[in-house]
Amino acid sequence: MLLWISGAVAGRVRLLVFKLAIFLLFLRFAVPVMAFVGEGMFRLFLEEQYVASTEHIEQTAEEIGMINESREKTIPTLPDETLMDKVKRFYESATTRMDIQDYIERYKAAAADASEHAVNLIVIFIIQTMFFPLLFLWGLVRGFRSLMSLKVLAYDDRI
Numbered sequence: 001m002l003l004w005i006s007g008a009v010a011g012r013v014r015l016l017v018f019k020l021a022i023f024l025l026f027l028r029f030a031v032p033v034m035a036f037v038g039e040g041m042f043r044l045f046l047e048e049q050y051v052a053s054t055e056h057i058e059q060t061a062e063e064i065g066m067i068n069e070s071r072e073k074t075i076p077t078l079p080d081e082t083l084m085d086k087v088k089r090f091y092e093s094a095t096t097r098m099d100i101q102d103y104i105e106r107y108k109a110a111a112a113d114a115s116e117h118a119v120n121l122i123v124i125f126i127i128q129t130m131f132f133p134l135l136f137l138w139g140l141v142r143g144f145r146s147l148m149s150l151k152v153l154a155y156d157d158r159i
Helices: 007-072 083-098 100-149
Strands: none
Touching: 007 100
């Protein structure tokens, strides 16, 4: 088809085809390069904070589990227990279960610590899934525009 078009129009069409080929080449390699660069940025800037926050949240979950276990502990019964021993055991069990304020304070401390690290993980997720790809896309568009603004060497109109 390009053989039948006049010289000036054929040069424009060739330039358009060349730019389209460059665009498709950019598009072909953009996603793998973006994934590679995103992983590198994560490892370089965010991995340390991600690991620390994840470990803190896991420790907090274990701490809450220990709080729950300590609350569920009961005083063991003795085989030759008198009525007074049973009453005393019941009283001690009731007082340890009624110490709700202590449990609330321990839960609050664990939750405050976990919430700070959960926010850190949310920020890392947003940076990794939104900021880095947008930054890469911006760089890709700028690079493509600068490449397309370059004058392409004149094509030989003789075919």
